[in-house]
Amino acid sequence: MSEQQRAPRRVTLKDVAKRAGVSHQTVSRAINDKGEIDPETRxxxxDAARELNYRPSRFARGLVRPGATTLGLIVSDVENPFFPELIAGVIEAAEERGWQVLISSTQNHSGREPELIRTxxxxxxxxVGYLSAPDATLAAAAGGLPLVIMGRVVHEPAFGAIEVDTHAGVRAAVGYLAARGHRAxxxxxxGDDGQPDRRPAFVTAMTEHDLPVTAGAITEAxxxxxxxxxxxxxxxTARPDITAVFTFNDMLALGVYRAARRLHLSIPDDCAVIGFDGLPIGELIDPPLSSVALDKRRMGALAVAEAARLLAGEPATRALLPVELVIRGSA
Structure with missing residues (x-):
C-alpha cells in the first residue's frame, strides 16, 4: 500500500493539547464541558480541536459520563481495614459535587504508583491518593495532573496535601504512658510505608518526658x-524490661496481641499497647485497643475539596487532620 493510500493518522487529544498549549487533562475538561476551567482556556x-478536526473516540467518550468530573483514587490495599472508611469519605464527598470516582489499588507495591497515576x-x-513514592517520582508521573496526597508530609508545591497531626498524636500517647508510670x-x-515522621515523633516525645530511647527499643516490622x-x-527478646509499646498503626498492634498470647503475656498487665489510626476493629478485641484515632472519612472529604481547588486553578494547600488519643483497655 502506498503512502497516499494509507489512512491518515487519527488526531489525538495530546495533539490538541500541544496546539492549544495546555495539558491533555485540560483538553479533556474543555471538550467535556466541565465547570473547572477558565472560559478563555476552553x-x-x-478552536484547536476544530482546526485539527479532532473527534473523541467512542472508547474515550465511554470512560466518563458526559460532562462529569472524574476523580481517580489510589490506595495501597482495599482489604486493609484502614481504607474502607477513607474510600467512603472520598466517594461521598465526590458524589455531593456530582463527580464520579475511579478506584485503583497498588496491592501494596508502591512501585506501581507512577504507573497507576499515568493510567x-x-x-x-x-x-487523590494515599501514596508513598517520593514527590519527584509522583510529579514526573502526574505530568501536570492535579494530584492530592493524603496521610503524609508533602514538599512538592504543585501537590495538594492532607497531612495528619502525627506529632500531636504520638506526644499524647507517650505522655499518657509516662503518666501511668512506664519508663521503658x-x-x-x-519504615517502608512512606510516613517517616512517626519514629522521630516518638523519639521527640520520649525526650520531652525525660525517657531514654535505648538500644533495641525501636524495631521495624x-x-x-x-x-x-x-x-x-x-x-x-531483646528488651524484656519494656512495659509498654507504641505501634506504627493498629494492624501492627493486632500482631502484638497475637504474639503476647504466644508468649503468655497479659495486656496491659505485662505490656501496655497503644496503636495509631483508630480502626473500628480495635474495639472488638479483648482488651479493646487504645489508639491515636483519626477521622478517615474526613480525610477523604478534605482530599476531594482540595482536588476541587486545584481544578479551579487555585494554588495547592496543606490541610492538617487532627487526631485524638482514645484510651481503652490495652493501656
Missing part, C-alpha cells in the same frame, strides 16, 4: 498483623 482548546491521567480530571517504652515502626507479631517477639 475557547482556545475548542488514571487518561481517564480522570484529578487524582518501645516502638514498632514501619512488615506492615501486616504477622509482621507486628514477629516484631514484638523480637522486641521482648
Amino acid at each position: 475557547r482556545r482548546v475548542l 488514571l491521567a487518561a481517564q480522570a480530571d484529578a487524582v 517504652i518501645g516502638m514498632i515502626d514501619c 512488615d506492615l501486616t498483623v504477622e509482621g507486628g507479631a514477629a516484631a514484638f517477639t523480637a522486641l521482648r
Whole structure:
C-alpha cells in the first residue's frame, strides 16, 4: 500500500493539547464541558480541536459520563481495614459535587504508583491518593495532573496535601504512658510505608518526658498483623524490661496481641499497647485497643475539596487532620 493510500493518522487529544498549549487533562475538561476551567482556556482548546478536526473516540467518550468530573483514587490495599472508611469519605464527598470516582489499588507495591497515576491521567480530571513514592517520582508521573496526597508530609508545591497531626498524636500517647508510670517504652515502626515522621515523633516525645530511647527499643516490622507479631517477639527478646509499646498503626498492634498470647503475656498487665489510626476493629478485641484515632472519612472529604481547588486553578494547600488519643483497655 502506498503512502497516499494509507489512512491518515487519527488526531489525538495530546495533539490538541500541544496546539492549544495546555495539558491533555485540560483538553479533556474543555471538550467535556466541565465547570473547572477558565472560559478563555476552553475557547482556545475548542478552536484547536476544530482546526485539527479532532473527534473523541467512542472508547474515550465511554470512560466518563458526559460532562462529569472524574476523580481517580489510589490506595495501597482495599482489604486493609484502614481504607474502607477513607474510600467512603472520598466517594461521598465526590458524589455531593456530582463527580464520579475511579478506584485503583497498588496491592501494596508502591512501585506501581507512577504507573497507576499515568493510567488514571487518561481517564480522570484529578487524582487523590494515599501514596508513598517520593514527590519527584509522583510529579514526573502526574505530568501536570492535579494530584492530592493524603496521610503524609508533602514538599512538592504543585501537590495538594492532607497531612495528619502525627506529632500531636504520638506526644499524647507517650505522655499518657509516662503518666501511668512506664519508663521503658518501645516502638514498632514501619519504615517502608512512606510516613517517616512517626519514629522521630516518638523519639521527640520520649525526650520531652525525660525517657531514654535505648538500644533495641525501636524495631521495624512488615506492615501486616504477622509482621507486628514477629516484631514484638523480637522486641521482648531483646528488651524484656519494656512495659509498654507504641505501634506504627493498629494492624501492627493486632500482631502484638497475637504474639503476647504466644508468649503468655497479659495486656496491659505485662505490656501496655497503644496503636495509631483508630480502626473500628480495635474495639472488638479483648482488651479493646487504645489508639491515636483519626477521622478517615474526613480525610477523604478534605482530599476531594482540595482536588476541587486545584481544578479551579487555585494554588495547592496543606490541610492538617487532627487526631485524638482514645484510651481503652490495652493501656
